[in-house]
Amino acid sequence: MPEVDLVFPRAWIEFQDPADADQVFRCDLTWLTSSWTCIFGQGCQGIYETAPDAGCCTLGAHFSDGDDEERVAGWVAQLDDAHWHHRDQALDRRGRLQRSGWVDTDDEGERKTRVVDGACIFHNPRGSAAGYGCALHGLALDRDVHFVETKPDVCWQLPIRRTFRDVERPDGTTYLEVGIGEYDRRGWGPGGHDLDWYCSGNTEAHTGVEAVFVSNEVELVTLMGRPAYDVLAAACEQHLRTRSALALHPADPRA
Structure with a gap:
């Protein structure tokens, strides 16, 4: 249908x-x-249609506010290569995680997650050793917490809309x-x-x-x-x- x-x-x-x-x-x-x-x-x-495996993760996730970004940052710091396929993209030359490695700004200056290889940097592609899907969702499962704690607001709210x-x-x-x-x-x-x-x-x-x-x-x-x-x-x-x-x-x- x-x-x-x-x-x-x-x-x-x-x-x-x-x-x-x-x-x-x-x-x-x-x-x-x-x-x-x-x-x-x-x-x-x-x-x-060019990225069917990425679901609705192709554009990256806009943060609702600074608190949303800071909450997610605390969980990002806990991600390792076993959970996060693109973790190397967020490291500086010394191998240290940097905020600018996974946060970007759009044309209007709004902060959001970076897009890497056509999807959100936290999207693990099919066949990845880190497991297919959202790295932050996988971390929630591993830590036995609900993903409302680990993922950006817009990600866990969709497709429920609060106005x-x-x-x-x-x-x-x-x-x-x-x-x-x-x-x-x-x-x-x-x-x-x-x-x-x-x-x-x-x-x-x-x-x-x-x-x-x-x-x-x-x-x-x-x-x-x-x-x-x-x-x-x-x-x-x-x-x-x-x-x-x-x-x-x-x-x-x-x-």
Whole structure:
């Protein structure tokens, strides 16, 4: 089945953050109860047809802020050749790891991971002795921690998208709206429409045994906090019991 259209009916829920009265979550139940799952290395065609094995790692990862970069740097320092195929690319002449060896800046001055051989420097190619896939993901598995700790924010969040919007009510009061939804092509900006393939709207990736809100619980708790996640999870479970076919994600085989 080809990739579904970007515009279709969705079911949403809004609720006040139990941990912050000035914050309201607006969550896409259609996406969060869908059967999407990451199929990297298991049918993923990559965002560019010239690099199918690189998945969505071809452009490198932009850091959300300085704290994100510093957190990742602590884990990068723990990578050795057994985990990281391109580690030699990040060393100076004396064999010492240097930040400029794995961090780059884009045309707008935003900091991101370097691209080496057509993909993020932390992408280990097929056949590598370090193992295929993300070196930082592999390190998380080796250290028995979740990859939300080791990988850049954008990497572990995708394809969940968190947005922020200031909202003014008719009575003049305001609140911060936090959106939790699908990171579809549009989340990449104008260039997202030029991607050769994308997973969130493809039937090929809607093969998960568990719904997104279950399989991505750690990611969602990190983004929302446990109290808000518990409210969301209850709403998702209710939605699964009562939703109509109209609320199914069109890429879901059940649709």
